[in-house]
Amino acid sequence: MFKVSIFFSEDIEKVLIGNILLENKIFFKVYEKIKCKDFFFKKNQLIFEKIKKLLFSNIKVDPIVLLENINNKKFINIKYINSMINMAYKRRNIKFYTNIIKQKSLQRKFFIFIEKIKNETKKKPFKKIVNIIYKKLDNFFIKEVKSKTLKKKFKEYFNKYKKNYKNILTGYTKLDKLTMGLHRGELVIVAGRPSTGKTAFVINICENISINLINKKNLQSVIFTMEMSSEQILVRLLSSILNINSCKIIKKNIKKEKILKTKKKILKSKIIMDDSSNLTPEKLKIRIKNIINRKKIDVVIIDYLQLMNIDEYKENRTNEVSKISRSLKNIAKEFNISIIAVSQLNRNSEQRYDKIPILSDLRESGSIEQDADLIILMYNNNYNEDETKFIVAKNRNGPTGIFKLKFIKKITKFKNL
Numbered sequence: 324m325f326k327v328s329i330f331f332s333e334d335i336e337k338v339l340i341g342n343i344l345l346e347n348k349i350f351f352k353v354y355e356k357i358k359c360k361d362f363f364f365k366k367n368q369l370i371f372e373k374i375k376k377l378l379f380s381n382i383k384v385d386p387i388v389l390l391e392n393i394n395n396k397k398f399i400n401i402k403y404i405n406s407m408i409n410m411a412y413k414r415r416n417i418k419f420y421t422n423i424i425k426q427k428s429l430q431r432k433f434f435i436f437i438e439k440i441k442n443e444t445k446k447k448p449f450k451k452i453v454n455i456i457y458k459k460l461d462n463f464f465i466k467e468v469k470s471k472t473l474k475k476k477f478k479e480y481f482n483k484y485k486k487n488y489k490n491i492l493t494g495y496t497k498l499d500k501l502t503m504g505l506h507r508g509e510l511v512i513v514a515g516r517p518s519t520g521k522t523a524f525v526i527n528i529c530e531n532i533s534i535n536l537i538n539k540k541n542l543q544s545v546i547f548t549m550e551m552s553s554e555q556i557l558v559r560l561l562s563s564i565l566n567i568n569s570c571k572i573i574k575k576n577i578k579k580e581k582i583l584k585t586k587k588k589i590l591k592s593k594i595i596m597d598d599s600s601n602l603t604p605e606k607l608k609i610r611i612k613n614i615i616n617r618k619k620i621d622v623v624i625i626d627y628l629q630l631m632n633i634d635e636y637k638e639n640r641t642n643e644v645s646k647i648s649r650s651l652k653n654i655a656k657e658f659n660i661s662i663i664a665v666s667q668l669n670r671n672s673e674q675r676y677d678k679i680p681i682l683s684d685l686r687e688s689g690s691i692e693q694d695a696d697l698i699i700l701m702y703n704n705n706y707n708e709d710e711t712k713f714i715v716a717k718n719r720n721g722p723t724g725i726f727k728l729k730f731i732k733k734i735t736k737f738k739n740l
């Protein structure tokens with residue numbers, strides 16, 4: 324049996340390298356997953372690195388070729404190399420060995436990381452400690468980028484088809500027709516001037532996908548609401564479900580039996596609300612990760628982007644917003660979720676004769692235009708107060724266009740026309 328300690332296993336490192344020496348093509352299978360620094364023992368790190376250099380120069384590696392290319396033969400001698408071959412003989416559980424080496428490497432890194440944090444935060448106030456941990460944890464979890472062969476990507480794509488893996492319908496038919504629904508891995512921006520109903524629109528989408536079974540089953544959504552409290556969001560949802568003016572609910576002007584009518588729907592709903600302020604991309608990522616550890620997330624809503632910030636950011640606000648929108652896109656890709664972020668527009672559209680918003684009106688926009696996959700600009704129709712126009716101004720994977728929805732203000736609900 325192999326000897327395995329918490330932080331390393333000399334036997335498993337040796338048996339893996341031994342296998343590579345017996346059959347060079349194993350190296351290319353494991354190289355995607357482990358690098359020379361993942362080995363604990365210096366000798367094994369040096370040997371793995373040497374094998375890599377030789378194989379990348381198209382030189383077949385066996386024990387003799389390896390030894391020839393080792394500079395310090397006192398440190399690594401033929402006896403050591405042969406011991407690897409002897410251990411490897413007839414053992415082929417490569418995936419298992421690779422996983423163990425990677426796991427041990429991550430555990431070592433994590434303990435070093437904890438030690439560093441202990442030293443760095445000794446004399447810092449608690450708030451600073453929390454910020455340092457958020458930042459460092461984010462760096463720690465950065466995934467190694469893996470390149471994929473077309474063959475592998477095709478298999479993944481085909482599996483999605485088999486599982487009937489669908490895009491997420493919002494319930495707004497004209498929008499769904501233009502965009503084919505929300506897509507996982509994508510960032511959607513919903514922008515408009517104040518009080519155009521941006522919050523209402525994203526909450527309505529959330530209600531459709533997580534309460535109203537628009538996609539035949541309720542999908543999981545998470546609302547990060549920095550502008551309104553969770554209670555205010557709940558009131559809007561109740562008002563929409565019951566078709567009762569939200570003011571009446573706030574004033575407690577309706578019978579409690581009416582509220583109880585929503586109980587069944589609410590119990591079956593799949594919405595998580597988070598109304599903490601001072602959200603940074605790092606905090607957002609950790610919060611999403613915490614939820615993903617428990618359940619699959621389909622859509623994340625952020626209300627609104629300009630209320631997010633980056634800790635201790637001293638540069639100008641445009642660069643800060645750019646960094647935030649870039650992070651949101653990365654988070655959507657990394658967790659394979661759809662992110663809808665509400666955004667404010669600057670006053671420019673109001674100075675124009677027709678008041679119709681355009682992409683450059685995105686306030687402090689920075690790189691929002693580049694980072695977003697879909698940008699929806701909202702504005703109120705001056706001639707008909709009950710109608711709101713939506714301009715799909717950017718659609719990375721489909722056509723742009725305009726559609727209208729009916730806005731029933733007292734219940735803050737948009738309806739298909």
Ligand SMILES: Nc1ncnc2c1ncn2[C@@H]1O[C@H](COP(=O)(O)OP(=O)(O)OP(=O)(O)O)[C@@H](O)[C@H]1O
Nearest residue numbers: 516517518519520521522523568569570732733735
């Ligand atoms: N109970 C109600 N009766 C009538 N109108 C209402 C009621 N509740 C909200 N509204 C109106 O609905 C509109 C939509 O508000 P919402 O908060 O969704 O817009 P917003 O674009 O997100 O605003 P902001 O830019 O302030 O975040 C506002 O004009 C508001 O006055």
